[in-house]
Amino acid sequence: MKFKMLLVSLFSVGFLFSQELTIYSHRHYDTDKGIFKLFSDETGIKINVVQAKANELAKRLEVEGKNSKADLFMTADAGNLEQVRVNDLFVPVTSKTLDELSPKELRGKDNTWYAFTTRARIIVASKDRVKDGAIKTYEDLTKPEWKGKVLVRSSNNVYNISLLSSMIDSIGEEKAREWASGIVKNLARTPKGADRDQVRAIYAKEGDVAISNSYYLGHLANSKNEKDVEAFNSVKVIFPNQDDRGTHINVSGIGVLKTSKNKEVAVRFIEFMLSPKAQEMLTNQNYEYPVNKSVKPNKLLQSWGEFKIEKPNFEAYYGNAKESLKIFDEVQWK
Ligand SMILES: [Fe+2]
Incomplete structure (x- = not known):
């Protein structure tokens, strides 16, 4: 036993x-x-x-x-x-x-x-070169005044695919295409690098405004690399679309x-x-x-305070992904 x-x-x-x-x-x-x-x-x-x-x-x-x-x-x-x-x-x-x-x-x-x-997909803008309140929405980035000033990573990245896919869901395919095309027209350079590189490029004056995931700002702010801390200090954080659908998360x-x-x-x-x-x-x-x-x-x-979140429809993030890739291709968002 x-x-x-x-x-x-x-x-x-x-x-x-x-x-x-x-x-x-x-x-x-x-x-x-x-x-x-x-x-x-x-x-x-x-x-x-x-x-x-x-x-x-x-x-x-x-x-x-x-x-x-x-x-x-x-x-x-x-x-x-x-x-x-x-x-x-x-x-x-x-x-x-x-x-x-x-x-x-x-x-x-x-x-x-x-x-x-x-995590929020936020807009980051130069403290010196972008006036407070000048950019309030993702759509504002397509205005003619930002021609040659917008920085964003490549369209093959999932964060951008999900952003556009949720836009197709919330504002419709036609407006989402117009938006993507407007961003391409305003690009400061051919998309390259990751989110942090867009913020670094603002600091290097290659452009004035960028799209980035929120947590990358935390990594820059707390970086051991002095230049990254300076890059963080040169920008301000904008939570887009607070007066309408909210910020994409x-x-x-x-x-x-x-x-x-x-x-x-x-x-x-x-x-x-x-x-x-x-x-x-x-x-x-x-x-x-x-x-x-x-x-x-x-x-x-x-x-950064509390902010209005766009009610996420996660099924659309994948459901519209093919359409997003097609749009990115059509508007030549590299
Ligand atoms: Fe990431």
């Missing part, structure tokens, strides 16, 4: 220690490594991360099919999360904890994925994959991502907006 009990307990200890999670992630931020480590330290559950571009990961999931070792898919764009949902790779998840921590409007349909942060989110053999542990990890500890790391180290209401945004974000 004793021997049997010993065997059982040895088996359960072994089981606990052998638990691990495989996460397919397109997130490219150092903060995530710290979060994974903290989760492993607290639970003894090992985390394997496969990091690649979202479309590569989606392709890999498709090829691996039922044999995939992936438990979770996480990324920094709702369009990519929606692609995985539409391809029926996520399993709906219900959890009392998640119901408490996650706002309903920041989830995928049928609780297939959960946002763990939000995107999310970082995560969902459990159908192939997961560790679904309970996978859900536990999502709960951890929404816990105050992880949420504080996400806002204070990566300057994203927490979704857990008990956690205050980082001080810099607080200094």
Whole structure:
């Protein structure tokens, strides 16, 4: 009898220690490594991360099919999360904890994925060269007075694809095309670099106004590179469209994959991502907006004040993506 009990307990200890999670992630931020480590330290559950571009990961999931070792898919764009949902790779998840921590409007349909942060696609403008109130909307960037002054990254980037896709949804395809075409007419240079590079280009006087995700401003402000801090200090933050539909937001989110053999542990990890500890790391180290209401945004974000958010229709972020790419191509947004 004793021997049997010993065997059982040895088996359960072994089981606990052998638990691990495989996460397919397109997130490219150092903060995530710290979060994974903290989760492993607290639970003894090992985390394997496969990091690649979202479309590569989606392709890999498709090829691996039922044999995939992936438990979770996480990324920094709702369009990519929606692609995985539409391809029926996520399993709906219900959890009392998640119901408490996650706002309903920041989830995928049928609780297939959960946002763990939000980020705003803001306008950044030169403090010296752009008067207060001169630019209030995304549409203002297409006015003739900004010819040769607008900076934005390439159209193959998901943040721009989701921005245009949500515009198609909110203002219609024709106006969205006009907008994209107007931006191209006003470009200071052929799109290149990432969001931070657009802010750096304002500082270098290559242009006066840029589109960027909000958290990159936090990274510039807190950079070890003096020039980046100066670039941050040379610009002001504008939350677009406050008098009408609100500022476009995107999310970082995560969902459990159908192939997961560790679904309970996978859900536990999502709960951890929404816990105050992880949420504080996400806002204070990566300057994203927490979704857990008990956690205050980082001080810099607080200094920008509250802003009106455009009610996100995440299904359109992926649903209109093909149309967006077509428009970008037509208007020659490189
Ligand atoms: Fe990013």
